[in-house]
Amino acid sequence: MNEFELIRTHFQRDPLDPSVVLGVGDDAAIVSQLSDYETVISVDSVVAGRHVPQICPPDGFAARLLGRGLSDLAAMGADPKYVLLSLTLPTFEPGWVDHFADRFHKLCVRFGLDLVGGDTSRGPLSAHITVIGHVPKGSAISRSGLRSGDDLWVFGSDLGGARAYLDVLDGLESNHEVWAERYWRPEPQLVAGLSLRGMASAMIDISDGLCQDLFHLLDNSVGSATVKLQSNLIPFCDDLVDRFGLEKALEYALTGGDDYCLLASIPPGLEVPGCGRRIGMVVKGESARILLDGKPLPSKWQLGWDHSR
Numbered sequence: 292m293n294e295f296e297l298i299r300t301h302f303q304r305d306p307l308d309p310s311v312v313l314g315v316g317d318d319a320a321i322v323s324q325l326s327d328y329e330t331v332i333s334v335d336s337v338v339a340g341r342h343v344p345q346i347c348p349p350d351g352f353a354a355r356l357l358g359r360g361l362s363d364l365a366a367m368g369a370d371p372k373y374v375l376l377s378l379t380l381p382t383f384e385p386g387w388v389d390h391f392a393d394r395f396h397k398l399c400v401r402f403g404l405d406l407v408g409g410d411t412s413r414g415p416l417s418a419h420i421t422v423i424g425h426v427p428k429g430s431a432i433s434r435s436g437l438r439s440g441d442d443l444w445v446f447g448s449d450l451g452g453a454r455a456y457l458d459v460l461d462g463l464e465s466n467h468e469v470w471a472e473r474y475w476r477p478e479p480q481l482v483a484g485l486s487l488r489g490m491a492s493a494m495i496d497i498s499d500g501l502c503q504d505l506f507h508l509l510d511n512s513v514g515s516a517t518v519k520l521q522s523n524l525i526p527f528c529d530d531l532v533d534r535f536g537l538e539k540a541l542e543y544a545l546t547g548g549d550d551y552c553l554l555a556s557i558p559p560g561l562e563v564p565g566c567g568r569r570i571g572m573v574v575k576g577e578s579a580r581i582l583l584d585g586k587p588l589p590s591k592w593q594l595g596w597d598h599s600r
């Protein structure tokens with residue numbers, strides 16, 4: 292199959308939304324703009340052998356790719372609209388790509404996303420997606436704005452499962468269905484993101500590890516601030532504590548990454564959406580900026596995923 296047949300077969304679909312004036316097939320896509328809205332844009336990559344195993348199931352690759360990208364829109368409180376896909380495949384022969392495209396389109400339908408363009412080439416397996424969403428003017432939620440007095444909340448399933456699954460991939464642990472699910476099919480918290488507009492003072496999605504991502508909120512806080520986390524409020528993924536013990540379970544949940552939950556600071560007294568869990572509070576700045584049960588984080592913890600590593 293050549294490049295053009297592959298694009299036509301797998302990636303050209305009728306648009307879902309009438310705002311798509313011209314989708315896949317021309318030199319560029321055209322979408323019409325709504326007045327009173329702002330456009331929110333983010334790009335993400337998934338490289339086999341780096342972000343996922345070298346040999347990689349197509350549906351998991353698609354779900355992780357879109358989950359990661361859409362999680363960034365969720366973290367801004369944005370509504371997803373369009374996606375561009377740049378895909379590098381080892382072969383254009385049918386098989387892997389059929390399953391990949393099938394899952395990709397199903398997820399697009401589910402999240403109301405139109406695939407409006409992309410690029411396809413041959414090479415080691417990797418993909419980049421650009422996701423585009425919108426928000427009513429001025430209502431996007433940024434990383435800036437956390438302040439003392441806020442509570443700290445997590446929105447999403449639970450924490451640490453994707454990190455535990457890395458131990459499964461490394462042959463250190465026996466397989467675990469829920470951990471595999473968290474790793475391969477992260478659930479972007481779009482509904483929670485939308486409902487936190489006008490409520491969260493700051494927000495980020497947990498991609499690199501809760502503590503590392505929390506430092507980004509602290510770096511952009513209004514006045515210096517310290518976050519007090521409570522270990523008894525941390526939503527651990529299934530069997531994390533049973534398999535690893537509390538100390539390591541905490542390390543995985545607070546530094547592991549790939550959770551794609553939302554981490555938001557919210558002033559007290561607001562009616563927070565039901566799926567949220569309060570995990571701590573923000574107080575006036577002190578020297579240690581994240582405290583766990585009143586103590587500094589263990590010094591041996593690697594605080595999160597470092598992409599240069």
Ligand code: ADP
Pocket residue numbers: 298302314315316317318319320376377378406407408409410411
């Ligand atoms: P050009 O050479 O002008 O970049 P291409 O031949 O690469 O155009 O792509 C043809 C059309 O197919 C364009 O509309 C492009 O956006 C789209 N396209 C290519 N690859 C993909 C893909 N993986 N997913 C979605 N659209 C794609």
Ligand code: MG
Pocket residue numbers: 409410411
């Ligand atoms: Mg091209």
